[in-house]
Amino acid sequence: MCGIAGIIYKDGHHNVGQDMTRMLQSMKHRGPDSTGYALYAEPTENVVMRYTTANTTTPRDFEFQDRLKRNRAEAERRLAGLGAKIVTCVQETDYAFRLTLDYTDDLKKLADQIEDIPDCEVLSLGHSLEIIKDLGDAESVCAQYHLEQFQGTHAIGHVRMATESDVDISGAHPYWAYPFSDIAVVHNGQLTNYFQWRRRLERSGHRFNSECDSEIIAVYLAEKMSEGMGLKEAMEKSLDELDGVFTYICVTADALGVAKDEMAAKPLVLFEGENMIAMASEEMAIRAIIDHEIDTYDPYEGEVMVWTR
């Protein structure tokens, strides 16, 4: 089933970490397996990297803690080798880190170096995007990663009910559009031409960290945008080229867009306020952050809508 949510403010920074937690927690019944956030703050000069040194499926044997230490040390050694200076490092859990880096070179090279280390995965890399995802419901992930005070302009989130891939961090949404910075996607549905697109994109040099079809959308859109398309144009193109049933939300550093397939088989409820647009798989998620009566509607089939902050 899964549940998706998005919010974008037009009047500056708000507590999007808390907003998104409320929205996702109210949809816990749609996906109790994992919860994920893509939060956007004002762009910084430094690169922000979120990465993990183990997955939930990594064996928790006697060697586990030693491997975590080794992986972290190796990641830091490789960053230094690339000339990426660690400005700040916050260890969120045993295996999850948030780094700010003084680094101006190729981000793909940086991501490739980290992900070459066994069990390591870059969750997000960019100047304004931060992806946080883990097992459990929104309140537990929020508490674990201290998201309740996260100030930002827009955000998307996802609660996952695993159907076709593992219950682990790799299978959790949102997906970062490797190797393109600051683009992320959450998706509710199923792509039926997943393997076709995965092979095409892999031939173009892209890597995939999961077996989840949703990862395709992020990379697909980012590639289209790198070819010169705008976000809306790329999303409209996806309606023709991605097959299956889907509603997805894509975010960039300054925009948030939603697309529904031609069958409108997956739900999305939309609220457009004066300074804020909020959307979710269920209206109760929007009501979790708005304490007065509101007018909402469902976008129609084949509709693409984009808002900028």
Add this chain to the structure above:
Amino acid sequence: MDALTGESQIVYDARGLVEPNAEVPKVSSIDGTKAEFDANDLTTRQINLELRWLINEQGITDVTVKNPGAKHSLGVGILTRCKITFEGSLGYFGCGVIDGPEVHIKGRVGWSSCENMMSGTVVVEGNAGSLTGAAMRGGDLIIKGRLGARTGIDQKGGTILTMGSVGANTGFMMQRGRQVICGDAGHGLGDSMYDGIIYVGGKVRSLGIDCVPGEWTDADTEFIDRKFRIYELGTPPAFQKFVCGKKLYNYDSLEASERKLVL
């Protein structure tokens, strides 16, 4: 608003999926045959238990539910003639399998509302999600806003009237009843319908298989005028009429009792 309260507002069982509290909350204020209660702090199950307790055990015929909060599955399975007013929006599956009540929703409804509705009336002041009135068998469903996709699929009777537009595959496999759409209709209108009538006031993006324009009669005018008069919807727009071409399937749409007489 208070700090994060999601977990404390919704109670889950060990699987994290359902509300286990089966106690009737008995929080209504009752005045003769009228009652009202605030649903803000109640779960779906508690709201429905309270409604049934009022209607079935307390002899209440007019209930007002405040702050329904777009919770799912509210007002389902009400099989008694009574009035229910929801002062706010409902989530998914609202008012499903009802037989008799007169329901007024002063907000919107989510997906799959009024599924399998047997009789009675439901008037929604706002918009409605997809699959509204699916497999409906009787009664009137009036939506003053717009509707999502697959409105009234497998409809077997009754009337769905919307003042707005509808999404794709509206009336898919419709077997009986009428739909009155004042706005536009999406792709595949009336696809594979067996019978029934669809009236559209706006544009139709495309007709589905075996859905064809029908001949307008005085009975159509009388029907439309009567529904607009009953629900005080103003002057109806000009409509196009669509019916089943009966080229695709030839199943009859008779009730069992009718079949005994005819066949």
